[in-house]
Amino acid sequence: MELCMQLNVIGEPLEPCCLDPVTGWMRNGFCDMYEDDVGMHHVCVQVSAEFLEFSKENGNDLTTANEHFPGLKPGDKWCLCTARWMQAFNQDMAPKIFIKSTSIEVLNYIPLPILQQMACDV
Secondary structure, rough: OOOOHEEEEEEEEEEHHHHOOOOOOOOOOOOOOOOOOOOOOOEEEEEHHHHHHHHHHOOOOOOOOOEEOOOOOOOOOEEEEEEHHHHHHHHOOEEEHHHOOHHHHHHHHOOOOHHOEEEEEO
């Protein structure tokens, strides 16, 4: 899918999520859709200390740096897997999202009213 053709959950052109640290499945700063992204990294979030601990406890350590990943700290923006966000939401641990930087694909899994409730940019 062409980057310029991708939309966010409110039907507008998808805005970048973060370039520092650079995020997205393709590390292009966008939570855009790619067919080979089985994790569906489509939800732009601002991580909190609580969410980072929750993620680590559930098998995805986002705080430890490695060769291709700087590690996240509270306040960073990141393209999160749709299923992980929903899991966190169901356990009252979901980080706030940026609607304008969250792919329209998310609407196939998460209703817009929930996204709006958790948005920090609307």
